Amino acid sequence: MKWTGQFSGYSASAFRKDLISGCIVGIVAIPLGMAFAIASGVKPEYGLYTTIIAGILISLLGGSRFQIGGPTGAFIPILLAIVIQYGYENLLIAGFLAGIFLVLMGLLRLGSLIRFIPKPVTVGFTSGIAVIIFSGQISNFLGLQGVERHEYFFYNMKEIVLRISSMNLYSVLIAAICLTTLIITPKYLPKVPGSLVGIIVSTLIAALLFPGKVTTIGSAYGIIPGGLPQFAPLELTWDRVVMMLQPALIIAMLGSIESLLSAVVADEITGTRHNSNRELIGQGVANMATPLFGGIPATGAIARTATNIKSGAVSPISGIIHGVVVLMIVVLFAPYASNIPLASMAPILMVVAWNMSEYKTFTHMLRTRTTDSLILLVTFLLTVFTTLTVAVQAGLALAVILFIKRMSSMLAVNKVLPDHSSNKEKVQPHMVTEDRDCPQIGIYNVEGTLFFGASYTFESFGQKLLAAPDLRVVLLRMGKVPFMDTTGESNFSRLINRLMERGVVVIISGIRPQPKKLLVKTGCYSMIGEDRFFEHTGEALNYALENIQYNKCLGCTQYAFRECSKLSTKGILNDKHIS
Incomplete structure (x- = not known):
């Protein structure tokens, strides 16, 4: 104007x-x-x-x-x-x-x-x-x-x-x-x-x-x-x-x-x-x-x-x-x-x-008894008993720390498998049980922001992956990762590199524009390979099934996928299509 x-x-x-x-x-x-x-x-x-x-x-x-x-x-x-x-x-x-x-x-x-x-x-x-x-x-x-x-x-x-x-x-x-x-x-x-x-x-x-x-x-x-x-x-x-x-x-x-x-x-x-x-x-x-x-x-x-x-x-x-x-x-x-x-x-x-x-606003915020109540009280008391400069700096620092803590707790990595009872066979965490799990293919939903505050959560997930002895393929569903910073990218790349050194095939599906752009800039995208990035989970899972050791499927009773019944008895992949 x-x-x-x-x-x-x-x-x-x-x-x-x-x-x-x-x-x-x-x-x-x-x-x-x-x-x-x-x-x-x-x-x-x-x-x-x-x-x-x-x-x-x-x-x-x-x-x-x-x-x-x-x-x-x-x-x-x-x-x-x-x-x-x-x-x-x-x-x-x-x-x-x-x-x-x-x-x-x-x-x-x-x-x-x-x-x-x-x-x-x-x-x-x-x-x-x-x-x-x-x-x-x-x-x-x-x-x-x-x-x-x-x-x-x-x-x-x-x-x-x-x-x-x-x-x-x-x-x-x-x-x-x-x-x-x-x-x-x-x-x-x-x-x-x-x-x-x-x-x-x-x-x-x-x-x-x-x-x-x-x-x-x-x-x-x-x-x-x-x-x-x-x-x-x-x-x-x-x-x-x-x-x-x-x-x-x-x-x-x-x-x-x-x-x-x-x-x-x-x-x-x-x-x-x-x-x-x-x-x-x-x-x-x-x-x-x-x-x-x-x-x-x-x-x-x-x-x-x-x-x-x-x-x-x-x-x-x-x-x-x-x-x-x-x-x-x-x-x-x-x-x-x-x-x-x-x-x-x-x-x-x-x-x-x-x-x-x-x-009125003060008492309302105080009664909520949330992290905002703590920020409010600290800022108020420091304003009264010290100086406004100290109070604002401490209030902002506390707000940032608590925000980072909240955001880091929002990052979740869950192992999932297809739910064959649903029409679209969506992958769900509750489908993974002691009796139904694939030792060779790990499908994981990554949900939340991959940033410096979530590094501990992602590192813990990485340690569990690296400890799996028979793991051959990791499929990361990243459609719910809206943002990735350089610290998150560093942790992500380090995990991918260690998995690939062990001969594990890493596949990514549904990655969003900002994380993809950052991975391209850092070289992680080319390290994984453009052919291993997929838009949809079904396409990524077909690729995953092509990269497992079929002989290890013989006698397996986990039946994590529709193809497992054939692979368990014949050890060959007759039908590569997964809807």
Whole structure:
């Protein structure tokens, strides 16, 4: 879809809908932008600048009609850790480098790869982030004094316990008022942003009834400056760039996951389809531009995107308007936001954490008690108690290991014989018994993927074959082997070679295109011989019967095939046809 396709057929009626939705989302985004910035360890105005610049650029250049970009809760633990360890200036460099990574991911068309991240991993780290955000606001909710921010959950909880004696009852009351407003506003005023109402009500009560009793944004971070965001070039040095490469990559990976998940949610609601690679490029450009104005990393915001759609948006114009609305409010009213109590911001982030926790999906996955439950739990716990990087790496590694284990257990090699009671005489495993088996011909169904994880299963099968003393012919039915990798091919070729060294004739039937192509490339196909590859089992079995030692059939009472009764008494092959 071309970029201009998002605006094709655009009309005045569509603009009115975008204008309304853009204004609504812009108002919703203001308290969230400040709250996310404060929780990330930076000044609240930087969250507003991010909302303005990233919001406009993501809508303008991204691959989704309805995506709303800006600071999000998912970034809070990562950004806070970077600020604590490296400082705010280096956070800007990390955000800029993350933007470069995102653009490269889009240009290399890696957008579709995000779909391969397992659901338990995404739910696990999302729920873990929600716990970190929620717990990080306890100190502001209670109005604790002298609390130091730490990178790890355990130390932050310890800090709260140590400072609990400094609890401010006025802060608790203001936070409770804001929380109550957040809960009841959607019930009675569903079209009014609850976060905005909560902040206004609680701020007015604090200013009129408890002046100077609670910590405000102004007293903690200084007055929020009005006016336009100021351009400030980054102080890039080689040492700083190298130092921030890993944090930048983490930001880029999380940003790509979060933004594409948001775009998918938008697609599900509207029935449209986004362009994942263009979305990554748009996200990348936005994250390269935002740090130049002091903004923090941004990505697609699922809740604001859903609000945008429900408010009637029809094109990316609504996202651009949302950024312009925030800009106008910052220019005109920013200093007044300095009077907002930090206790009023805490409930907003707590509600955000609760909504992003995916607790229903989390509990559902946990109750299934499958390997996915283990992946979910490990990712969640590591997100909370270590870092997001460790959690995602461990979750993905565990998912891969368990997937390989499942796939390897799905490879099955069963000995079969024709079932003469059926019309088509299909070969079946249950036809092989102690009293009915051919010592010279072994027919085997190979079912599953022949890859490195299944090497043990295939090697065990090979050892049994090589231990059969009278074996003359092996017929491998490979119609149910969809894929073979180089490790599987190596094990396969080694077994074939050892069988042929013993004088055993190897025949293949029903081989599929991918395994056949690989065998041709490696030379195994020519080693077996083109004349020993058959499309159907019946043809392959006729060939097999031509290559046995008939004298060993004399006196045999196994009667595995129709021809066995004649071969057992005469030792000659009168009828070579097998239906």
